[in-house]
Amino acid sequence: MSTKEKALTPRLVKKLWLAFVLLVVLMGASYIFITGYLTNKHNQAITQRVNANVAEHVIQEKFQNASPFLEDGTVNKELFGDLMHDMMAVNRSIEVYLLNKLGEIQYSVVLEHKENEPMKTVSLAPIHSFVNSKGKEFVVGDDPLNPGEEKIFSAAPFNVDGKEGFVYIILAGKEFELISDNLLGQYFTKLGIGATLLTMLFAAIIGMLSIWFLTKNLRLITHTVRKFQEGDLDIRIENPQESDIEVFAHSFNDMADTIVDNMDKMKSVDTLRRELIANVSHDLRTPLAILKGYVETLQIKRDSLTEAQKDEYLQITHDNIDKLSNLINQLFDYSKLEAEQVVPIKEPFSITELSHDLIAKFKVIADKKSVELELDNPKDNCMVFADVSLVERALQNLLENAIKYTEPNGKVTLSLIKKQSDVEINITDTGAGIPANEQPFIFDRYKQVDKSAQKKSGYGLGLAIVKKIMDLHETTITVLSKPKEGSTFIFNLPAYQA
Ligand code: ADP
Numbered sequence: 001m002s003t004k005e006k007a008l009t010p011r012l013v014k015k016l017w018l019a020f021v022l023l024v025v026l027m028g029a030s031y032i033f034i035t036g037y038l039t040n041k042h043n044q045a046i047t048q049r050v051n052a053n054v055a056e057h058v059i060q061e062k063f064q065n066a067s068p069f070l071e072d073g074t075v076n077k078e079l080f081g082d083l084m085h086d087m088m089a090v091n092r093s094i095e096v097y098l099l100n101k102l103g104e105i106q107y108s109v110v111l112e113h114k115e116n117e118p119m120k121t122v123s124l125a126p127i128h129s130f131v132n133s134k135g136k137e138f139v140v141g142d143d144p145l146n147p148g149e150e151k152i153f154s155a156a157p158f159n160v161d162g163k164e165g166f167v168y169i170i171l172a173g174k175e176f177e178l179i180s181d182n183l184l185g186q187y188f189t190k191l192g193i194g195a196t197l198l199t200m201l202f203a204a205i206i207g208m209l210s211i212w213f214l215t216k217n218l219r220l221i222t223h224t225v226r227k228f229q230e231g232d233l234d235i236r237i238e239n240p241q242e243s244d245i246e247v248f249a250h251s252f253n254d255m256a257d258t259i260v261d262n263m264d265k266m267k268s269v270d271t272l273r274r275e276l277i278a279n280v281s282h283d284l285r286t287p288l289a290i291l292k293g294y295v296e297t298l299q300i301k302r303d304s305l306t307e308a309q310k311d312e313y314l315q316i317t318h319d320n321i322d323k324l325s326n327l328i329n330q331l332f333d334y335s336k337l338e339a340e341q342v343v344p345i346k347e348p349f350s351i352t353e354l355s356h357d358l359i360a361k362f363k364v365i366a367d368k369k370s371v372e373l374e375l376d377n378p379k380d381n382c383m384v385f386a387d388v389s390l391v392e393r394a395l396q397n398l399l400e401n402a403i404k405y406t407e408p409n410g411k412v413t414l415s416l417i418k419k420q421s422d423v424e425i426n427i428t429d430t431g432a433g434i435p436a437n438e439q440p441f442i443f444d445r446y447k448q449v450d451k452s453a454q455k456k457s458g459y460g461l462g463l464a465i466v467k468k469i470m471d472l473h474e475t476t477i478t479v480l481s482k483p484k485e486g487s488t489f490i491f492n493l494p495a496y497q498a
Contacts, residue, residue: 052135
């Protein structure tokens with residue numbers, strides 16, 4: 001087993017863990033942020049609600065006895081100074097403002113100590129909604145000391161000596177914020193640490209369990225793959241449809257099936273190849289031994305042999321040389337076809353003409369055997385689109401067989417039948433025929449129906465070559481045959497329409 005495979009699962013688990021920790025940290029951070037934000041808002045809402053009436057009280061208590069304005073119309077700074085001091089004595093974080101009805105600041109003690117340029121007018125909209133809701137609505141308004149910031153406030157309208165305006169009290173001034181932030185900070189440090197630790201603990205437990213469950217199928221598949229790799233070719237992932245990684249489980253099973261199939265095919269190809277080599281060497285040896293015997297006899301008994309005997313011996317050697325070259329040619333053709341080195345060069349040609357030529361060529365052999373050989377439908381010129389030399393080779397093998405396996409006085413017919421888009425070629429004989437159970441195998445190399453047929457100079461390669469040629473033309477060859485009645489080999493070639 002390679003280290004790569006070993007590292008696969010732990011690396012995946014690490015990644016899952018990393019993703020999980022990241023998720024937990026993000027969740028923790030969001031949790032703390034949301035809680036902090038809501039708690040802050042909640043605190044402000046409580047502070048505003050509790051102090052909602054402060055401004056109203058100021059008006060009722062202070063403005064009853066003394067007017068907030070002097071006779072000349074200016075603000076009664078003394079009254080406000082007292083007021084501010086009273087209030088700040090109770091709560092240092094509040095800031096009190098006197099506004100006219102337009103929201104312009106008329107006076108405030110805090111403004112005296114201000115370094116930055118304070119706001120001169122505050123927005124009236126929040127004040128109106130606060131007053132209208134009688135302090136029940138949570139609303140924030142402008143903080144004159146910090147332009148752009150919004151604070152909780154209490155406000156109440158007044159109408160004294162014909163002057164209208166508002167008392168506007170910022171409830172959460174600088175000091176309030178400092179204390180609040182400080183407390184919140186401490187609280188959140190504790191809450192943050194506690195919550196994070198707790199979340200981490202739960203996350204670790206849930207994480208471990210989920211990673212275990214998630215990788216359970218993966219572990220099972222890894223185990224199966226490893227077993228397969230170690231040579232257990234029958235092992236498969238059980239119930240792949242129930243796996244969390246169903247596609248992967250199915251793919252592995254399919255892949256294993258394909259590998260096993262291919263191995264079986266290769267084994268059978270290998271067996272056939274060995275068989276072929278064994279048989280071919282036998283077939284090569286026989287004519288060679290005969291050749292050697294006759295040549296030796298001719299050498300030794302050259303003087304004592306009659307001319308007729310010498311001619312006979314030479315004829316035998318000649319025949320055996322033919323046999324050998326025939327076998328070697330067949331082997332050469334077959335191995336080229338099997339190695340897919342042959343690329344058909346398709347062109348239009350007249351199969352009728354080719355058939356005429358072949359019939360003429362085989363007539364001599366057929367006559368010698370007293371077998372009648374004829375071409376059916378010789379007048380109709382049939383054009384096909386195919387590789388002429390390969391088709392010639394196939395027809396030669398088929399005619400050779402037909403004549404070879406037909407007894408004297410029998411008949412071999414080559415017929416050409418024009419079909420719609422094809423030309424059907426039949427090679428029929430009245431010979432030995434092929435038993436039904438043997439028919440499926442005759443196109444496999446080195447399968448001879450009857451081993452004694454070998455005597456008829458066959459090598460079991462002829463039909464295998466024909467089959468390969470048919471494959472190259474994307475067509476098939478079939479055989480109809482009955483023992484003792486004869487056989488018909490049928491194939492189609494695409495017709496050529498000029
Ligand atoms: P061979 O060289 O032995 O003829 P083939 O591949 O040409 O090899 O044929 C395979 C086998 O199929 C032959 O051995 C024979 O048994 C059978 N066969 C082929 N053609 C015929 C035929 N026309 N009639 C009867 N048997 C045939």
